[in-house]
Amino acid sequence: MASILTAPQAKAALTAIGFDNAGRSLAVAVEGFQRGWNLGSALKVDGVVGEHTSDALRLSLKRHTVGRSTMSAHFSFVEFRCKDGGAFPECRRIWMLRAHVRRLEAYRASVGVPVRIVSGCRCKRYNAKVGGATHSQHQFGCASDVQPLRTVQQRRQAKLFAGLGFKQSNQKVVHVDSRDLGGHDLTGGTPSAPTTWVYAT
Numbered sequence: 190m191a192s193i194l195t196a197p198q199a200k201a202a203l204t205a206i207g208f209d210n211a212g213r214s215l216a217v218a219v220e221g222f223q224r225g226w227n228l229g230s231a232l233k234v235d236g237v238v239g240e241h242t243s244d245a246l247r248l249s250l251k252r253h254t255v256g257r258s259t260m261s262a263h264f265s266f267v268e269f270r271c272k273d274g275g276a277f278p279e280c281r282r283i284w285m286l287r288a289h290v291r292r293l294e295a296y297r298a299s300v301g302v303p304v305r306i307v308s309g310c311r312c313k314r315y316n317a318k319v320g321g322a323t324h325s326q327h328q329f330g331c332a333s334d335v336q337p338l339r340t341v342q343q344r345r346q347a348k349l350f351a352g353l354g355f356k357q358s359n360q361k362v363v364h365v366d367s368r369d370l371g372g373h374d375l376t377g378g379t380p381s382a383p384t385t386w387v388y389a390t
């Protein structure tokens with residue numbers, strides 16, 4: 190019968206898969222894990238290590254030890270960790286929205302090759318430091334910068350993301366987000382009518 194992980198066991202598993210905050214704020218790390226986990230049915234996001242979360246943690250850790258992804262079929266939590274280097278103690282480190290990760294999986298399937306995540310979560314202070322927009326969707330765990338693989342026209346047709354940022358030079362999409370699901374959709378973007386903008390590089 191499945192057992193519930195002890196706090197030290199949960200902490201060790203979370204640390205191994207990229208939650209470098211598990212030691213100082215276990216409940217925050219558990220919440221981040223529950224929020225993004227997509228290797229089975231959605232977990233209740235309550236920061237508590239119950240039976241389902243224990244099973245999920247065991248599965249992610251097992252996959253991690255054999256070099257497989259920990260979050261979804263092809264993506265791992267650590268890829269989305271805020272890149273502030275641990276400079277800001279209030280940073281939750283990894284808080285991706287499961288629904289956005291599902292869209293990334295669909296995106297990956299449509300392009301047929303691995304999709305590298307350039308940037309995922311950004312806490313408020315790190316976002317300010319890198320000059321992100323005030324209401325950047327990265328702060329809400331529902332955005333990712335991706336390597337440029339498809340043009341904005343192709344991405345519009347795919348109707349997967351509610352926000353698309355692309356490069357002026359080659360029209361390739363470098364930012365995708367699910368602002369329609371993150372609770373801070375100030376532009377009204379949806380997958381069928383995404384908000385788009387251009388980066389002048």
Ligand SMILES: [Zn+2]
Pocket residue numbers: 271272273277280281282311312313315
């Ligand atoms: Zn941060």
